[in-house]
Amino acid sequence: MQPILQFLSPEDIANLHQSALTILAEVGMRLPAPEALEKLQQAGAEVTDQDRVLFPANLVRQALDQVPKRPDVTLFARDPKWDVTFTSRQPAISCMTMATSVLDPFTDQRRSATDQDLAQLVRLADQCEHIAVNGGLITPQEVPGDFNDWYTWATCLKNTTKHVTGGMYGTQCVRDAVEMAALACGSRETFAQRPFISGWVLTLPPLSIDRESLEAMLEMGRHGIPSIISSGPILGTSSPITIAGTCAQTHAEILACITTAQVVNPGAPVVYTSFARGMDMKTGNVHMASPEFAILKGCMAQIGHWLNLPVRMPGMLRDSKCIDAQAGFETGMVGTVTALNADIIDAMQLDSDLLVDFADVVFCNECMGALKRLSRPVEVTEESTALEVIKEVGPGGNFLIHEHTFDLFQDELWMPRIMEHRSYDSWEQDGCKDIRAVARARMLEILQADHEALLSPEIEARIDAVVTQAVEGKS
Numbered sequence: 001m002q003p004i005l006q007f008l009s010p011e012d013i014a015n016l017h018q019s020a021l022t023i024l025a026e027v028g029m030r031l032p033a034p035e036a037l038e039k040l041q042q043a044g045a046e047v048t049d050q051d052r053v054l055f056p057a058n059l060v061r062q063a064l065d066q067v068p069k070r071p072d073v074t075l076f077a078r079d080p081k082w083d084v085t086f087t088s089r090q091p092a093i094s095c096m097t098m099a100t101s102v103l104d105p106f107t108d109q110r111r112s113a114t115d116q117d118l119a120q121l122v123r124l125a126d127q128c129e130h131i132a133v134n135g136g137l138i139t140p141q142e143v144p145g146d147f148n149d150w151y152t153w154a155t156c157l158k159n160t161t162k163h164v165t166g167g168m169y170g171t172q173c174v175r176d177a178v179e180m181a182a183l184a185c186g187s188r189e190t191f192a193q194r195p196f197i198s199g200w201v202l203t204l205p206p207l208s209i210d211r212e213s214l215e216a217m218l219e220m221g222r223h224g225i226p227s228i229i230s231s232g233p234i235l236g237t238s239s240p241i242t243i244a245g246t247c248a249q250t251h252a253e254i255l256a257c258i259t260t261a262q263v264v265n266p267g268a269p270v271v272y273t274s275f276a277r278g279m280d281m282k283t284g285n286v287h288m289a290s291p292e293f294a295i296l297k298g299c300m301a302q303i304g305h306w307l308n309l310p311v312r313m314p315g316m317l318r319d320s321k322c323i324d325a326q327a328g329f330e331t332g333m334v335g336t337v338t339a340l341n342a343d344i345i346d347a348m349q350l351d352s353d354l355l356v357d358f359a360d361v362v363f364c365n366e367c368m369g370a371l372k373r374l375s376r377p378v379e380v381t382e383e384s385t386a387l388e389v390i391k392e393v394g395p396g397g398n399f400l401i402h403e404h405t406f407d408l409f410q411d412e413l414w415m416p417r418i419m420e421h422r423s424y425d426s427w428e429q430d431g432c433k434d435i436r437a438v439a440r441a442r443m444l445e446i447l448q449a450d451h452e453a454l455l456s457p458e459i460e461a462r463i464d465a466v467v468t469q470a471v472e473g474k475s
Helices: 010-026 034-043 057-066 115-126 145-159 170-185 188-193 211-222 243-264 291-306 325-339 358-375 387-393 403-412 424-429 435-448 457-471
Strands: 046-048 052-054 092-095 101-103 110-112 131-135 163-166 197-202 227-231 270-274 312-317 344-349 355-357
Touching: 010 052, 010 057, 010 243, 010 291, 034 046, 034 052, 034 211, 034 243, 057 243, 092 115, 092 312, 092 358, 101 358, 115 131, 115 145, 115 358, 115 435, 131 358, 145 163, 145 170, 145 457, 170 188, 170 197, 170 211, 170 457, 197 211, 211 227, 211 243, 227 243, 243 270, 243 291, 270 291, 270 312, 291 312, 291 325, 312 325, 325 344, 325 358, 344 355, 344 358, 355 358, 358 435
Parallel strands: 092 131, 092 344, 101 355, 131 163, 163 197, 197 227, 227 270, 312 344
Antiparallel strands: 046 052, 101 110
């Protein structure tokens, strides 16, 4: 059976869902986009205070009936071998987005992130086998700030054939991202058949969303682009201090977005996620790897699966400032919870979502390999029980030389690439390197290798032209 780690009983989930329906019906959510307000009102919702929408429970239920379920959603990739499906639950990691700083891959000095850093990080992630979804791990800081999403889309699409998730600032950003993606895959028709990008839709807790994000979600629905819908309240600040209260409010905000998406574009694909988190009440710093963060990821993932939706949760966004023992513990704690509950795990950032260490891409890829093995179902079959093999080997025998071991060991035993499993003497003879040193060496090896361009210079230039036109106001 599939290993499970549950924080909520089925009764708990049903109660939280009913609480969310009550919140939407009696408190409502601010949705400041004219198209959304008009369509929701026509569907039976009540609009008050100009943009606060009160959702009748039956409207939410209708939307949940319409929204595509797990077997019907695919995160397409430009190269089909990297398509992500949800017919079963085999977790993989995704590049998180929007960090502002990097550790320079060659000098190890912290500095502002650049577009060149992004290109290298995207190429690095493209070479890592357990990274299923690529994207803008960092936001370039030297480009015009109002258009950094455009630069990020251009750089990502030029440097990966995997599915890409990124920020979508308003309707025009979605349209331009579609144009760039269509150039990368050959035509708008090809893109329409296999839309290989998805976009973040972030609410503004409590119970609000900005107009640009809402309109971007509606535009994504028109193109069949999956919306990654996330509510990220902070315990005791933008949501109740209790885990249950935060789950109810967070779920309500996600349901409001799902309902709006389905009312405007029936059948629009969505992915359920949440960045609900805690805060250090002494310093005011937000936690991205505390026990409460892990609990909230487990709870919200359970609710998403209860709705039979694809689930994506942050699991490797550490509070630690570097790859050290704290980062390892945070990766193991939150990563295990999310691997046993979610489909996709956002990863590869440090310092509470602000910093990217190039070596961490390799480290997180390795950790995901172990977590995928941990989360794999234990199969009890005639072959796996191995009764005949046990009889053949008998008391005092040796399974190491048996054909059964030779045939199956590579599938049964996880084989690390950079984690240290050798003897102390072997490790000492090899220079006593810690995990970051080994990961950094592997990272440099990948970056310094010759990489064939994924697109022609002509197509890259046309993608760049979309960005230039947006900056110059010609879109």
